[in-house]
Amino acid sequence: MPGWNFPLFPERATDYAGRVDALYFFLVAVCSIMAFGIALVIVVFAVKYRKSKGRPATQIEGSLVLELAWSITPLFFFLAFFLWGANLFYDAHRPPRNAEEIYVVAKQWMWKLQHLDGQREINELHIPVGRDIVLNMVSQDVIHSFFVPAFRIKADVLPGRYTHVWFHASKPGNYHLFCAEYCGTMHSGMIGQVVVMAPSEYQEWMSGGVTGSLARSGEKLFMDLGCGTCHRGDPQARGPNLSGLFGRPVNLADGRTIVADESYIRESILSPPAKVVAGFQPIMPNFQSQLSEEGVIALVAYIKSMGQNPTGEPVPNQAAPAQAPPVGKKVQ
Numbered sequence: 001m002p003g004w005n006f007p008l009f010p011e012r013a014t015d016y017a018g019r020v021d022a023l024y025f026f027l028v029a030v031c032s033i034m035a036f037g038i039a040l041v042i043v044v045f046a047v048k049y050r051k052s053k054g055r056p057a058t059q060i061e062g063s064l065v066l067e068l069a070w071s072i073t074p075l076f077f078f079l080a081f082f083l084w085g086a087n088l089f090y091d092a093h094r095p096p097r098n099a100e101e102i103y104v105v106a107k108q109w110m111w112k113l114q115h116l117d118g119q120r121e122i123n124e125l126h127i128p129v130g131r132d133i134v135l136n137m138v139s140q141d142v143i144h145s146f147f148v149p150a151f152r153i154k155a156d157v158l159p160g161r162y163t164h165v166w167f168h169a170s171k172p173g174n175y176h177l178f179c180a181e182y183c184g185t186m187h188s189g190m191i192g193q194v195v196v197m198a199p200s201e202y203q204e205w206m207s208g209g210v211t212g213s214l215a216r217s218g219e220k221l222f223m224d225l226g227c228g229t230c231h232r233g234d235p236q237a238r239g240p241n242l243s244g245l246f247g248r249p250v251n252l253a254d255g256r257t258i259v260a261d262e263s264y265i266r267e268s269i270l271s272p273p274a275k276v277v278a279g280f281q282p283i284m285p286n287f288q289s290q291l292s293e294e295g296v297i298a299l300v301a302y303i304k305s306m307g308q309n310p311t312g313e314p315v316p317n318q319a320a321p322a323q324a325p326p327v328g329k330k331v332q
């Protein structure tokens with residue numbers, strides 16, 4: 001129909017979107033059939049047992065078969081909703097191993113996006129089509145929520161902890177990005193767009209204005225802050241060796257064992273006494289006042305890159321190139 005533009009659903013730009021919609025249509029179908037059935041019975045009974053017929057009321061003492069039927073049948077449907085929904089939820093929150101990482105920092109009232117290659121964006125995210133992308137997200141202030149309707153993904157962005165969500169865009173285009181958690185007066189203005197590009201276009205976009213990788217910025221910060229004087233990697237060092245740390249279990253001084261993930265590294269930078277590694281003294285100063293969330297992200301990326309060294313040897317501390325951006329400096 002010419003001029004007809006009344007979309008009931010956002011576009012589907014991921015395969016996942018189709019799976020979410022299928023569950024949604026199933027929910028709507030079950031609820032509609034139930035609502036229609038109940039309405040039908042109300043009307044039929046209202047006519048059949050209307051007062052003018054003068055039927056005497058009869059007392060019915062119950063029916064086990066009927067009661068079991070109307071308890072067990074809905075149970076199956078509710079469990080189906082649950083299992084189907086849980087399956088989708090797990091899939092959205094368990095990124096594939098080699099997904100490309102992008103860091104997201106939310107603040108009142110903007111989205112700051114940081115690619116591992118060094119590209120930084122505000123309220124705009126450029127990604128290639130057909131690639132698995134995982135977002136590592138953290139908030140600088142209150143709770144926000146990263147919502148891309150066309151991808152059917154929505155995940156809370158919390159202060160003090162990294163949350164993750166991933167997607168695989170299957171269709172180039174520009175898609176809305178919203179904040180879906182009320183976060184203050186300009187919440188409704190906390191919007192942007194996700195630009196899904198063909199791989200060649202994306203390469204071109206990526207190569208424009210590259211300023212050095214995120215891990216490189218982290219390495220520079222690591223040196224500027226003097227982290228390497230304690231985290232040296234030799235047996236006499238005053239701090240634990242960070243090489244190969246990411247994703248490994250860590251024994252703590254209080255007897256617990258945890259797995260070193262992004263949130264643990266972040267916490268150890270900003271409040272070191274929270275989890276002291278077994279065999280070390282709680283002597284590390286707190287870097288809260290010296291680092292922005294972007295700085296922490298750069299350090300996390302650097303520490304993760306140490307873990308990816310195939311030889312397992314500590315990454316040599318080379319000087320970062322002079323054009324590396326001052327990503328970590330606290331700016332307001």
Ligand code: CUA
Nearest residue numbers: 144179181183
């Ligand atoms: Cu950020 Cu609403």
